[in-house]
Amino acid sequence: MDSTINFGIDLGTTNSAIAKFVKGEVIVFTNPQDYGRSTLPSVVSYKKDKITVGSKAKEFLEKDPKSVVGVFKRKMGTTESFKIKAINESRTPVELSAQVLKELKTFVNTGESIESVVLTIPASFDLIQSNATKEAGYQAGFKQVVLLQEPIAASLAYANMKKSSEMSDGQWLVYDLGGGTFDVALIKIKDGEMKVVDHEGDNFLGGADFDTMLVEKFLIPKLNEKYTFNNLEDDLKSASGKHNAKYYILLRRAEEAKILLSAKSAAEVVIDGFEDDQGNEVDLEITITRSEFNEMIRASVDGTIEMIKEILTRHSLRSIDLQYILMVGGSTYIPYVRQRVEEILQVPANCEIDPTTAVAVGAAYYAATKQREVSKEDKPKKQSAISIKASYNKASKEKDELFAARITGNTDELFYKIVRQDGGFDSGLKKLSTRINEDLPLVDNSYNFFTLTVYDSQNNVIETDMEAIGINSGFGISGQPLPEDICIEVDDYDNPGLTRLLLVFQRNTVLPTKRTLPFPLNKTILKGSDDEVIRINVLQGSHMSLPEANKSLGYITIIGKQLKRDVSKGSDIEITVTLSESQDLTVSAYLNMADQEFKETFNPKERHTPIDLLKEQVIDLSEKLDEEIDQASESEDYETAGTLNKLKLELDNVSDATESLTIDDVTDKRYQLEDKKRKIAQEIDSATKHKRIKKVKDHYFETKDECEKLLDESGNDHERKTFNDIVGQEQAFFATNSPIKIQEKSDELSSIVHKINWRTPEFLTGIFNWLRNDQPKMNNQVQSKSLIDAGKFAIESQNWDRLKEINFGLIDLLPKDSKQQLSTKIGFGI
Structure with a gap:
């Protein structure tokens, strides 16, 4: 039984694949139902008596489109579910993904039962989406699920494909444009270690969006020109729309045209099988040229390039600082995508690896370095006389890797030998003891396998529970970002x-x-x-x-x-x-x-985005933006007002798109709009940050002056040192231009003020007198009277520690509005 996971799966939006690490190499399993194909279309169809996944499921789109589901990864981590006509039930993206994973298990023709697996996710997947992906793995029957970000997987596939001498120190980008998501990651190699430095991405950008564009911007307008429809787009995209079933057929035919355009200059789309609103039979053949398609997707491709520029700007890099851009994902087959990226960035596009299987291959390499969790039921029941518990790094760029082991059992008159599989290392026969240590020499840029064998004094092999020792000296990854x-x-x-x-x-x-x-x-x-x-x-x-x-x-x-x-x-x-x-x-x-x-x-697995709530949030944000624009204009801050007005146009577009959503909209438009709304909110926050910086700086200096005065009167050495340390850092935290960083330092100064005040007789007496006047409002009159009497005695006896306790007791008896009033009075929270 292998001690490492070894199996890697690319759970893709449009296509999925499974691969396995075997003795230093990765094999990608082929689809037994689709000869010669290494991927499985991520499409699930239902009939009353069976579930079909893959190419056969796509074929059912023409016959029963409302019983076939695809592109569900886009809604992973949401409350969305898909109504299946054939079974009159709904299925969630997690359940549908589990069906794809179960089907991928059938690709493995070795008879193995797979219980541990590495699943890949887009680098921009948040924690909710990540948890939903793990849940799909568990529903598919895996007992251990490890996640790996897709750009890392692609990088591992490429680095392990190349020889060490070809992978020089430097930095490059992984450009991963798949069926439903986009990721770009900045990768750096230094001294043989590969690291993900930074990334950007869009979980709602991919080939599926290009299909949607073809339908919405090309096919629907052509249909409206030729035939009569009151509101064709809504009738197609609304779950209750009379042409909703046809929507999925149009998407499939658009996808076929898109794929054809990667090889030909034009493609034809046939639309038939339904009537317009006047009863005319629709029968239309539409031709789209590659240049028309390129112009249609241009803004989206340019958007991916803007994300690359953001990464370069953050790290003070220029395009010439990059060695190449590694192209991954099925949508990078589109010639225009590769051409446009090279044209604008002036960096060569590297297309050396198969963009459709690279992520699965990299996942398998990664799986070979992850320990397999063995449950009690999985552990071999056969007991051996000698038990060996080994410890070593599964991946190492060192010339020698330390192997350590603890031996359980009678070791008298026993010996051991460690041999590298290629015969390049033999430890020789050594005396076995309860603990052994051995430096194992590694062949660079390859997987090194060693066997540890135990012998008796006659050189007979003694059975142990020790498995093969596998160490990857190729490229690994230093953690996921x-x-x-x-x-x-x-x-x-x-x-x-x-x-x-x-x-x-x-x-x-x-x-x-x-x-x-x-x-x-x-x-x-x-x-x-x-x-x-x-x-x-x-x-x-x-x-x-x-x-x-x-x-x-x-x-x-x-x-x-x-x-x-x-x-x-x-x-x-x-x-x-x-x-x-x-x-x-x-x-x-x-x-x-x-x-x-x-x-x-x-482990939140769902993101709640009701359309009515989204509409309310957009309205609230719009009102807040209007207030900020008015304030900027009144203060004659025209630069900020100009920035905010541009954001207002963007938000108006989001508002219009949100208002046009039907309550039963079947697309993932709501999630795209929610992401846009959140990004606009962040940009508003960023545009008005200078206003908040001025406010927190003014507050910082006020608190600093107050603190300095109190320290002169009543501070101790420790408080003075803390104050001087904070003031000494002023230049550094002001330079961050972060309101939060400056506020944190104000809070630290406020803490000093707080400590000094609460041991100062004048302050304690003043608070006590204020609380005495507020005694009629207190929740417990008997207790408050008792505390006030005790407070008077504490003042007479100058027991200031006791007065402090009494003040806190009285504060706890105040109603919330009075507590807030007191908090404002003393200048900090209570």
Whole structure:
């Protein structure tokens, strides 16, 4: 039994493939139902008595289009489902993907039962989409699913195809334009190690969009010219539209024309089999030329090139700094795509690998370096006299790799030998002990296999449970990058009632990763209470944005009745966030005072995007944008007003497109529009950032002056050192132009002010007197009277520590509006 996974699957939008690593090489399995083809169309059809996947399923489109589903990867991680006419039931993208994965299992003709697999995902897939993909793998019967980003897979396929001498240090791009998604990744090789430096992508851009363009911009207008329809586009795209079944047939015929145009200068599309609104039989043959098609997709291809320019700008690179652009994905077969990328960037397009199978091949190479998780049921029941537990790196660029092993069993009069498969290394016969260590020499740029054999004193082989030792000295990858920031939502003390984002992990952080953040609690939580709550919201998206511009991944909610004891305001809560290489997110919150930990693994698999909610969000964002434009105009900030007005035009287009959506729209337009809305929200945030920077800078200097004055009067050495350290960093954090970074430093200064104030007699007495005046509003009159009496005594006896405790007790008895008033009065949160 192999100790590594070895199987890799490219779960594609339009086509999927499966490959296996075998003794240093990767084989791509061929489709047993479609001789000579190495891919499986990601299409599923249903009949009452059977499910069909692949080319045969596509053929049923003509007969029963409402029982056939394709391009469902685009809706992975959404609440969308597909109504299947033949069975009168719905199927989710996860369930449909599982059917494709099950069919791919039948490609494996070796009789193996595959229980562990590497599945590929677009680099821009967020955590929700990633979890949905893993769920599809589990539904298909895999017990272990490891995710790998597609540009990394393509890079591994290419690097392992080339010889080490041909892969010099340098940087290049992977341009992956598939059937439904686009990714571009900047890859760097240095000292034999390959690393993903940065990436951009669009989960709603690919060959399927080119098919849709052909239907919407070419076929529908031609039909409207020749025949009479009241609203043909809605009748095609709406689930309840009378021509909806024909929509899928048109998409398939558009796809056939698109493929033909890669080889010929023109293609014909035949449209027939239905009537127009006046009962005329539709029978039309439409010719589209390659030049017309190229012009149609030009804006989309140029959009991919803009993403490349964004990456180059971020890293201060020019096109000439790139060695080449590796072309991957079925849509890079389109000649115009390759020509346009080369024409604008002046970088050669590298088409050396098969764009349709490269991702599966790279996934298999990666699978050969990942340990297979063996369940108790899988473990061999046969017990050997000698058990060997080995430890070594599965991938290494070192000349020698350390092999270590622990031996269980009677080793008396036993010996061992390690031999490399090619005969280039033989350790010789050595005495076996409970622990062994051996430096294994590696052949560069290849997979090295060694066997460890145990002998008795007569050189008879002793049976052990040791498997072959496999070490890849070819190119590996130094972890996968995080596609977007991971943040938590925290209170914004300068804007009561609002929140801001605190960065936990920045995009492109190499996974796996872990971080612990300590926070003081901003309120007291009483044991047994139902209404006092600590809520930790984890989001994915830019930490520079407003919380509503990002995607919520989940909450940890802690209420009083879960606590073993009361926890006081100011006591510490430690939040630990862990993210695995396959984007499994675990968040734990530890309350020091209660000595309790609350832990949650977030596996959200669905993204909720109701059309009516999307319309409301677009309206709200439009109103906010109008306010920002008015403010910029009033302050004569015409540059910002101009930028915002351009965004207003973009948002108006999104608004118009959103309003035109029918409630039962069957396309994935809503998700594209939601992405556009979110990006516009981020751009509005970016355009008005200077206003927020000025505000937070003014606040920083006000807090700094207050802090400096208090330090002179009542500060200690530790507080002075902290203050000087912060002030010494001013140039650096102002240079970031990040309102959040500057706000964080203001918060640190506020913390010093907070500590000094809460031990200063004048401040404590002033707060106590304010609270005495507010005593009639307090929730518990008996308790508040008792605390006020104790406070008077504490002032008389100058017991300031006791007065501090009493003040906190009284604050907890205040209604929320009075607490907010007090917070504003003292200048920071309570």
